[in-house]
Amino acid sequence: MVTALLGDQVSDRNKSAVEQFFVAGREVDRLSFMTEDIEWWNGLGKFPAAPGQTVFRGKDEVGARILGRAPSPPQPNGRRIDRYDLSTISFDDVHTIADGPYVFRQHLYKATTIGGKPYENVYGFLFRFTDDGLIDRIWEHWGTLNAYETLFQGPLVVHDPDEILMTTPSVRQRLDLERSVDRDVIAECMEIAVHAPNGSNQQPYRFIFVDDAETKAKLAAIYRSAMADFIGRPRTDAAEDRVDRTSEAQQRIARSVAYLAENIEKVPVLCVPIVAGRTDGNGSGAHADRTSTFWQAGRWGSVVPALWSFMLALRSRGLGSAWTTLTLIREREVAEVLGIPYDEWMQVGLFPIAHTIGTDFRITPRKPAEELTRWNQFRSS
Numbered sequence: 213m214v215t216a217l218l219g220d221q222v223s224d225r226n227k228s229a230v231e232q233f234f235v236a237g238r239e240v241d242r243l244s245f246m247t248e249d250i251e252w253w254n255g256l257g258k259f260p261a262a263p264g265q266t267v268f269r270g271k272d273e274v275g276a277r278i279l280g281r282a283p284s285p286p287q288p289n290g291r292r293i294d295r296y297d298l299s300t301i302s303f304d305d306v307h308t309i310a311d312g313p314y315v316f317r318q319h320l321y322k323a324t325t326i327g328g329k330p331y332e333n334v335y336g337f338l339f340r341f342t343d344d345g346l347i348d349r350i351w352e353h354w355g356t357l358n359a360y361e362t363l364f365q366g367p368l369v370v371h372d373p374d375e376i377l378m379t380t381p382s383v384r385q386r387l388d389l390e391r392s393v394d395r396d397v398i399a400e401c402m403e404i405a406v407h408a409p410n411g412s413n414q415q416p417y418r419f420i421f422v423d424d425a426e427t428k429a430k431l432a433a434i435y436r437s438a439m440a441d442f443i444g445r446p447r448t449d450a451a452e453d454r455v456d457r458t459s460e461a462q463q464r465i466a467r468s469v470a471y472l473a474e475n476i477e478k479v480p481v482l483c484v485p486i487v488a489g490r491t492d493g494n495g496s497g498a499h500a501d502r503t504s505t506f507w508q509a510g511r512w513g514s515v516v517p518a519l520w521s522f523m524l525a526l527r528s529r530g531l532g533s534a535w536t537t538l539t540l541i542r543e544r545e546v547a548e549v550l551g552i553p554y555d556e557w558m559q560v561g562l563f564p565i566a567h568t569i570g571t572d573f574r575i576t577p578r579k580p581a582e583e584l585t586r587w588n589q590f591r592s593s
């Protein structure tokens with residue numbers, strides 16, 4: 213005969229079950245604390261294995277999805293999903309309240325992810341117990357944004373697309389020259405970049421990455437010679453020849469440009485993106501006289517969107533680059549170093565790539581959009 217438990221005894225039994233649920237080692241099956249028709253609400257709605265789902269029902273689903281016993285399906289963006297390493301977990305600041313069939317427990321959960329990142333989050337769990345002492349309902353309240361960004365978003369340092377678009381500067385002095393760049397991260401950013409729009413979806417571009425010291429040194433020498441050519445050019449009344457260099461902002465840019473020129477061969481990776489077909493009259497075959505705006509816009513427009521996507525993907529992963537075009541003054545020399553058929557391919561520039569020193573960047577200073585926007589008619593002011 214089962215003796216009915218008194219109120220306090222019920223609370224104590226349920227409270228100790230909750231304690232066991234969290235602290236028991238892996239030899240204890242957490243599913244054994246639950247009824248067959250357990251319901252677990254976790255409010256996230258962005259579980260990689262169950263997008264849009266916030267309630268998980270039955271032991272099979274809870275085991276596979278929440279307790280993570282089934283592998284996550286591959287993500288559409290190819291990003292790897294991290295998760296915490298169960299052997300590293302600890303609980304701090306634990307508060308437990310038991311009242312009849314309900315137990316509420318809040319704690320600070322600390323763990324290291326399998327990818328090596330520290331994870332810390334506050335969780336509040338409300339458990340409901342049956343008369344038999346099994347859990348039939350769990351409401352899990354937790355810092356969902358923190359969990360999502362740390363566990364499920366891969367190695368991104370910026371998640372908000374607007375922030376990435378507004379804080380991607382030309383990085384020169386904050387390029388980390390000491391830290392190497394893994395080819396995998398370049399490959400990942402390229403996977404993203406190739407989805408940019410381009411003419412007739414022919415993707416008539418290639419990105420040549422250089423991490424070989426000797427080749428980088430040759431490109432650096434060309435960059436510095438081209439810079440000397442540019443500084444020594446005859447001046448005209450064109451706007452680009454009349455930049456006022458006296459302001460503090462312009463002097464800062466000048467210092468930064470000089471720093472890059474001095475250190476460019478030390479940057480871990482240099483990239484030369486190229487597009488098929490010349491529009492400067494130096495091309496061969498059909499491209500020899502395709503110099504109109506129509507052809508120019510089509511060629512540049514078939515590489516620049518992918519390049520900017522690539523730079524934004526670098527930024528969201530904690531790397532940076534700078535758009536530089538000086539080497540185009542000596543484009544033939546670069547073509548020779550890299551074996552690019554000059555008559556058939558135009559270079560976009562030279563892009564230094566490195567991890568950035570720190571990942572916080574201010575909003576890039578620009579004119580207000582209103583000044584650059586017109587409706588219906590061009591007006592000069």
Ligand SMILES: Cc1cc2nc3c(=O)[nH]c(=O)nc-3n(C[C@H](O)[C@H](O)[C@H](O)COP(=O)(O)O)c2cc1C
Pocket residue numbers: 380381382383384465468469472534535536537538539576577
């Ligand atoms: C078409 C183009 C050409 C550029 N060429 C160079 C260059 O040859 N060397 C360099 O150090 N920076 C170059 N820059 C970077 C600009 O100087 C930089 O974007 C600008 O000063 C604004 O700085 P921010 O992007 O960091 O806000 C170039 C940028 C563009 C878009």
